Amino acid sequence: MKTTIIAVLLLLLVAPRQPLHAEEPLTWLQCVSEAKQAHPDLYSALAALQQAEADKRITGGQLLPQVSASLSGGQSGSTRKNTGSASAFSYSLTARQLLYDGRKTSKQVAAYGESVKAARHSYQEVSAAVRYALRSSFIDLLKAQELAGLTRDIADRRKRNMRMINLRYQAGREHIGSLRKAEADLAQSEFEVSRAERGLVLAQSGLASALGRNLRSPIRVKGSFTAEETAHSKPDFVLLAKGNPQMQRLEAERQAAGHDLEAARGAFSPELYLTSSVGKNSFDRWPPDELDWNAGVEVSLPIYGGGTGRAKEAKAMAVVSQRNAEQMSGYLKVLDALEESWKNYMDARQYVSVQKKYLDADIERASISGAQYSNGLISFDDWVIIEDNLVNAKKQFLDAGADLLIAEAVWIQAKGGGLDDR
Numbered sequence: 434m435k436t437t438i439i440a441v442l443l444l445l446l447v448a449p450r451q452p453l454h455a456e457e458p459l460t461w462l463q464c465v466s467e468a469k470q471a472h473p474d475l476y477s478a479l480a481a482l483q484q485a486e487a488d489k490r491i492t493g494g495q496l497l498p499q500v501s502a503s504l505s506g507g508q509s510g511s512t513r514k515n516t517g518s519a520s521a522f523s524y525s526l527t528a529r530q531l532l533y534d535g536r537k538t539s540k541q542v543a544a545y546g547e548s549v550k551a552a553r554h555s556y557q558e559v560s561a562a563v564r565y566a567l568r569s570s571f572i573d574l575l576k577a578q579e580l581a582g583l584t585r586d587i588a589d590r591r592k593r594n595m596r597m598i599n600l601r602y603q604a605g606r607e608h609i610g611s612l613r614k615a616e617a618d619l620a621q622s623e624f625e626v627s628r629a630e631r632g633l634v635l636a637q638s639g640l641a642s643a644l645g646r647n648l649r650s651p652i653r654v655k656g657s658f659t660a661e662e663t664a665h666s667k668p669d670f671v672l673l674a675k676g677n678p679q680m681q682r683l684e685a686e687r688q689a690a691g692h693d694l695e696a697a698r699g700a701f702s703p704e705l706y707l708t709s710s711v712g713k714n715s716f717d718r719w720p721p722d723e724l725d726w727n728a729g730v731e732v733s734l735p736i737y738g739g740g741t742g743r744a745k746e747a748k749a750m751a752v753v754s755q756r757n758a759e760q761m762s763g764y765l766k767v768l769d770a771l772e773e774s775w776k777n778y779m780d781a782r783q784y785v786s787v788q789k790k791y792l793d794a795d796i797e798r799a800s801i802s803g804a805q806y807s808n809g810l811i812s813f814d815d816w817v818i819i820e821d822n823l824v825n826a827k828k829q830f831l832d833a834g835a836d837l838l839i840a841e842a843v844w845i846q847a848k849g850g851g852l853d854d855r
Contacts, residue, residue, distance in 0.1 A: 458653045461571060464644060468567050469852050471645035478552075478559040485552040489545035495538050499529045503712075525712025525725075532730075535702020536695070544692035547685045554682035560851030561678065563643075567852075568842040570636070570643035574654050576835040577636035581629040583831060587824050588622040594820065595619050598813070611813040618817075658834030660782060660841045668775065674767045677849040683763045687756040694749040700742050706731040767847070774840070774847040781833070781840035788826070788833040795819070795826040 459467075469475065504524040531538065595615040601607040637652045674680060709728040735742065798819050806816040845854065 457650065458655055460655050461568075464567055464571055464640070464654070465564075465852050467644050468563060472563050472567075472643075473645055474559050474563055475556075475852075478556040482549070482552040482556055485545065485549045489542060489549055492538065492545050493542045496531060496542070501527050503527070523712060525710055527710040528708070529731075530707045531704070532707055533703070533705040535699035535704075537699030537702065538696075540692045540696035540699060544689045544696065547689035547692060551682045551685035551689065554678040554685060557678035557849060557851055558682065560853070561846050561849050564850065564852045564854070565842050565846040567640075567643040568845075569839060570640040571654055571656070572835055572838045572842070574633075574636040574640045574652065575656050575658070575838075576831065577629065577633040578653065579658075579831055580828075581626075581633050583827055584622065584626045584629045587827070588619070588626050590820075590824075591615070591619040591622040597807075606809075607813060611817075614813075614817060618821075658785075658831075658838060660778075660837050662778070662841050662844060668771075670768055670771045670775075673771055673848055674764060677767050677771075677847075678851075679763055679849065680760075680767055683756070683760040687753070687760050690749070690753045690756040694746070694753050697742075697746040697749040700745065701735060703732055703734040770847045774844040778837075778840040778844040781837040785830075785833045785837050788830045792826045792830045795823040799823040 502525070595612075595618070598607055598612055598615045602609065602612045638649055640652055640654070641649050707728075708731050709726070711724070711726040713724050799822075802811060802816050802819040805811045806813070
């Protein structure tokens with residue numbers, strides 16, 4: 434029995450192991466869906482929004498009646514002779530309602546309401562940043578996949594060229610320098626294959642992080658180097674800037690600062706409360722049967738607080754000035770980002786078509802020069818230049834396609850597009 438168990442264990446140890454995860458193909462929409470569910474930055478922004486909503490409810494609760502109940506019971510006595518013990522019981526219900534405080538609390542509630550808006554817009558900003566990071570990682574992996582295939586194709590072409598040149602050298606129709614150049618080109622292409630494969634693994638890890646995964650597994654994406662954003666006419670940058678979530682957040686923060694200033698000024702106003710209570714208490718008897726109640730008005734007026742009220746008002750005024758300046762600065766930055774990203778996007782779209790023409794031309798030239806070189810109509814030096822141009826044209830066209838998608842992603846982020854915009 435032991436021998437059988439040991440044999441099974443040895444077989445498991447030496448048997449070839451399959452990877453834990455097969456290569457997982459993902460589309461862009463699948464990546465977006467997963468990131469919306471799992472990315473930690475979105476959870477953090479959502480938690481900040483929930484905190485802002487809770488702060489508003491906490492402050493708003495001060496405008497509602499404050500009701501409390503109490504119950505007490507006790508026994509007292511003495512060690513003196515002929516002295517007994519006594520019991521006391523009571524319970525009561527107390528209510529307190531704010532009637533007037535110079536609108537200080539209502540302005541604080543309004544300020545927290547604007548903070549909630551700011552937190553919502555901040556969530557949209559985070560969503561836009563997550564989308565850009567996700568899109569960039571998706572494009573990097575898509576490019577890495579294409580580059581891995583391209584470098585292998587180039588290496589195969591270099592091998593065929595080297596075999597042809599070696600045959601020509603053996604026949605005395607080519608010199609040793611040409612053969613060494615072909616060998617160097619092959620070595621370079623093999624290095625680029627290895628580098629592309631390592632880059633592919635790195636791109637897979639980058640996409641896993643952008644998805645919010647804490648584990649690494651083989652990933653493959655499905656997509657094309659085609660931009661989807663329309664680019665027919667120049668957009669209204671001012672309108673886009675005003676609708677940007679960053680600008681909307683800054684506007685909400687500015688409004689909140691204004692409400693905080695009014696609340697700080699309201700601190701000098703008297704506070705008026707309506708109070709009432711009802712309860713029962715008695716000695717040596719439970720439940721108590723003596724009903725007590727009271728109702729009244731409570732007024733408090735701040736007279737001197739060491740200058741803290743004026744200091745708070747001055748601070749609130751400074752915050753308003755800061756928020757106004759931040760809004761103007763933010764508007765200029767958003768406007769600049771929109772104009773620059775649009776320009777780069779237009780450049781990238783046009784550059785792709787230019788590189789496509791170069792690639793088509795180099796393919797034709799390589800086809801013609803290959804036949805000419807085989808027939809001895811052109812020299813090795815002329816032929817190898819055309820071959821190198823073809824290799825470079827393929828790489829540049831791939832780079833141009835990836836740069837186009839990156840430029841598109843930057844343009845979408847500049848507009849404030851998040852994961853919901855796909």
